[in-house]
Amino acid sequence: MFKSTKNMQSEMMDRLTEDVGGFNNASTADDVTIYYEVVPSNYLETLIWAEADRLAGLNVDDANFKSERDVVKEEFRQSVLTPPYGRFEFLLQQKSFLEHPYKRPTIGNIEDLDAASLHDVQEFHSTYYRPDNVTLVVVGDFDAKQLDVWVDKYFGPVAKPDRPLPRVQVTEPPRKSEVRFTEYGINDLPAVGLTFLTPGVADPDTDALDVAAAILGAGESSRLYHALVYDQQLAAEVSAIAESREDASLFVVTAVLSEGKKPEDIERSLLTEIKKLQDKPVLQSELDKAKNQLITNQLRERETNEGKAQALGEAAVLLKDPQRANTDLARLRSVTAADVQRVMQKYFNSSNRLVLYYLPESSKSGGVK
């Protein structure tokens, strides 16, 4: 998509943004693909034209298809294969979904990339890049009525295809019992990961799960850091993240072991900390701390126009209502200690648990590391 379109030569999008003092980029996530530009406000019409042109048609030939595919392969090597725990994170997602397409992380893999053809890319573009599957978000210093005129003028003529827009029909089935995996990688120190299947982002439990993740894992005074890194010195790193997705989400808890520690001990300690949150409501001060951390982060993310656009886009597309961006903070503030305890009891039971041990390759052959 950074190549040429109907009316734009190769790399024209770069010239229209970088040369006027802005930038452009794109990313693919599990539920959405995002294209964005940041430019001085007097170039807004230019960019509305360019985005409409890009939506209407993509020129891709075999040569630039192959060179882009190589770039994505390099990205796969750099983000999944090279970092010591890149494949660990990849595997956690892949193994956490049985049916839903989320089981294929967006970066793909080398074999799938090799199997893809120019025809596949063109098919994908004509199937999904259509006006009734796109949301345009504009944030900044402009006149709203003028923007409407430009949108009508440039996006209006982009045709809506007759054929139906395919949607994911698969629902991820509930987990029935604990599943366990052991995998080997290039890491020096073993890692342990737990995932729990949780509902899609629109579910009312999402905010309480975010607060629970902050209590467990945000900062050096969090429960997991304090217990596993500071007190017991079992782990070098810990994390707890509520990863939101449209159809089904994951609550992911990970720990990288300290030298000489056993994964079984780490797993036991992680489960102990989870159980504490199920057995007793958190203190008000701990609840306030977690909310302060989450709310401040959200405010920081939304300081820039780019961040505001991102927040509005998520609300509009994943929650079907852009106004949700304006109630995010109030919903976080209203989470109570009882809410946190309730979601911990509801989702963090053994039958909803996946456990992944990610051990150094060298430990497989009985080598001591």
Added chain:
Amino acid sequence: MFVLCFLVLLNLVVSAQTQTTPPPPSAPRSVTFPKPVEQTLANGLRVIVVERHDTPLVTASVVVKNGGEVDPLELAGVADLTANLLSKDTTTRTATGIAEEIESLGGELESNARWDSTNISVGVMSDKTASAMAILADVVRRPTFKTDEIERLRQQYIDTLTLSLDEPGSIARFVGAKVLYGDGLYGHPLQGTLESLKRISRPDIVKIHRLYYRPDNAILVIGGDINAANGFSLAKRFFGDWPKPVYRLPALPAVNKADNQTSGRVVVIDKPDAGQAAVYLIRRGIARKDPDYYRGIVTNSVLSGYSGRLNQEIRIKRGLSYGAGSSLEARRDIGPFVATAQTKNESGSQVAGLLVQEVERLAVSSPTENELTPRKAALIGEFSRSLETVNGLVGRVSALALYGLSLDEINHYIENVQLINPSDIPKFAGTKLDAKASDIIIVGNSKAFLAELQKRYGNVEVIPFAQLDLNTRLLRKKQAQ
């Protein structure tokens, strides 16, 4: 050529109904950034408040008006070590206590030394400002510098530096500063050398804190969702009783020796295991108060950035590097101008030649308007985006205050950049960026490029990495007797 024209024509025919060329920009919309206001407390502390109420966030930053440039030569790194120790224990709070309090507020606390200043700042939601400023005042005014914390941090610095000393790019940066400044203000690594770090003792740290952390040598900048009156009253509450010492503030270190040094050194640090060569051209740049400051940064932007000339020539045209760039770092005294690229060892000499050639070319002819306009736009865009966040706003205002410039300059930056003409570029480059007065440093596997480099420059100093001493301008360890 014929085929190309045909394709363009075809395109026009196919898309006859829609607009085929980008609509031009409208007139730029005007922008006004908030105007900072200030007061000086009785103890000499300059307090600046810059209001912006669109997001409920506040950043408060103490700027001590000295940093790494006051490191005694044999104690390089002591100013930064001191800054990092502030939050590790105070007379009223422990290290974990400080971390926990800041996290409870949902905030962040940062402290480090730079050239010319030490910055300690907290950022929180605006209703937490008072609690955050209480912690800020405590770490700035009452650190205890516990011995075990010093030892822990010293080891961290040594570990980090050891890693840096494996990277050709960082080695070139350290060597470049030493070659340009020698024993002068900015000649040592900000985080110290392996030798100086081992020498720093607790009394050295206490001394830095006692000499420089004082209200009449500091600026407090509070920005974001706070009104000025409230900002000034919080400043008085937490910093009003910060006593101004009776002893005099040490005079600023002597004028940079870089002025009197002959240059034109070509230095190779031979590191046979280097995967790539770092090529580095360094010379004197300008001081921040130089009237040519805006000419300078626009001139530098012609070279730097993705579409800048260095990247055009070295990466895009010749594929010799993943990225080439330059920087003009204006400081209280004369800061460095640097042009640099990493390349495969075999191209070390060729890339050095290209760096010199592009710096020389700036002085020879003016860029066209077509070339200069996007380069200026890139500077303005970067500036405007940096002011989107409260941290960015406080950072920009702090830098103006540190160098005694008008705080309203944030409202003139765009205009000042726009005023630079193509003819300003050779004017600036001809007087202030003479390529012949620069030094060249290459860190890499010298076998691959030395012969060619010697042909190009004649007198080349080759220093094996194992013999490198960053504590002396000679760069060589003394031979054991």
